[in-house]
Amino acid sequence: MTVSDGEFDLGLGVLDHQLVDRDGRNCGKVDDLELTGLSDGEPEVAFILVGGNAWRGRGVLGRLAAALSGNAVRVPWSEVDEVSSVVKLKRSAQELRLGRGDDRAARLVRRLPGA
Amino acid sequence: MKQFLQIALGILSAIGGFVDIGDLVFNTQAGATFGFELLWVVVIGVIGIIVYSEMCGRVAAASKRPVFDLVRERVGFGAGLSTLIASEVVNLLTCAAEIGGVAIVLQLLSGLPYRFLILLGVIGLVVISWVLPFEWLERLFGYVGLCLLVFAVAAIKVHPHWGGVAHGFVPGVSSGNRLVYMYFVVGLLGAALTPYEVYFYSSGAVEDAWGLKDLRINKITSIIGYGLGAFLSFSLMIVAAVLFLPRGIDPQFLGTPALGAEAALGKIGLVLALVGILFAVGGAAIETSFSGAYNLAQFFGWQWGKRHRPSGAPRFALSWLVMFVLAAGIVMTGYDPVKITEYSVIFSVVALPLTFLPILLVANDPAYMGSNRNGRFSNVIGIVYFVLILAIAVSAIPLMILTNGGQG
């Protein structure tokens, strides 16, 4: 189902789903959603929040996890290409500032032989 | 023909990889304490692991994603995180126990100092895991682990009273201390129903790129493989029952089951037993550490998998490295690995409902499974086992305390 297909249940359809970039690389999960238009009665997703304090709204354990993390990355909903079992994005993780944890870790790992 | 070979190889690998330090310790102690009376529990445990493994394999083949990857989507962030934390704690403890086991067996083979062997063992495991591709890891440890079949030979050689053995497969209450009996029931089930095994299996299925057409082969492989693996557990218990129970030997050391193989078959039995234990336990150390890395990466959505180069899935690679280091650290403190094993199995039992429920839920979900979701048979057995799991999870710690760790 693509984004333009109209409504789908946000709770089940997108939240906690895997984010995959244009090249098929895993770049986190949909940790939270930022909605607009709530007051109009026509809510829609403005941003996907990934990582860090995006877990603030996800229950007690979420708040604990958020307290230990930095800022979340906000991905505009317009960047979403397709929503199926994963959420496919239009651009690469790097361009969207996602997957930076892996980039940082890669710098360390590359120093090891055979990496 | 090629398919037959593939199945045969898979079965061999599953048999050799079936036993880990928890099975070694609990099956041997159960035999030395209650003779053949607990054989039926092993059967129940094996059926359970077959059923849940099959579900995990089917999930991986149908959805192309491992079970744990789907846990967070299915049960939400909070519950998913609880499952993650519980799994990681148990994985770490189990990994530590296995590494301790590796060091002890190396010591029994070489006579070199224990702490040095912990380091050597961990470095060896890390290098092997880093260098070998996924399939070869499974094969190496699975095939050499087949040396454990020496216990099956030993079990026959010691001429057990086969009537008594047959009787042991009939569930019943014991003639001895009831509480200690229940403790061993819980421990044996916990040693057989290991979450890390099924999560590793599920991720491995995706690593090996199983599709729906591979499903049948893999069902057969896991059923026969685990089924035959159960014979290793029976053998450990039978050998202990015949050689240790009459002498009043209470197995407190990893060398004790090896001594059993030695008493039955001499030097060759001893060496095969030690080598088999080394590779079975070493393989389990790798599985637990990787299972920990898979769980972390899949919960947070990182790149994961041995199929990528380490720099292609760096946080995943660092995760299993750190897991090995932490586990080695725990063993370095000098805690007896056999004691650590007992704790890791009991804690694993306590966490079993949290770790097994998501499997049942995901395998039933048509959104991931389509027409491959659980049929009635799988669900009935899955639910029956889940109730059993709840029962033992609740009674595990009280039994451990009341029986002073099975000492009575």
Added chain:
Amino acid sequence: MRLIARIAIPLAALLLLVACGGQGTLGKKALSQEAKGIQSLAAEGSLLAGDAARGRSTTVFTRVHARFLRDAARKSAATLEHGGTSKAQRLGRVADRVGNDLERLSRSGSDRELQRLLEHDLALASAAAKRLDKSL
């Protein structure tokens, strides 16, 4: 505040007394546990020694495993030394004997004669521990 202190301090002193006092003597159950432990270690040691004497083991395995058994026996002996009762003392002497036998086994190399002797002695020690356990 003063009332709490008046109750708490004597209570703490009493608990301390009980705890320290209790450490001196080994209760019947603990003693039986120790006896079973010694009996098990001696039996296992006897099995090990017997196999070694018949060339059915490797020298490394015999040495290393005997040491594990010896350490456990020595730990038991140390506990029993502070056991208080005469039964504990007697059991402690058996534990000492088992520990020494296991030490000699670990050093026995390929001395088959010695290993045969140790097999026999450890079997006797195991039986002695069992008798002591029954008499508790």
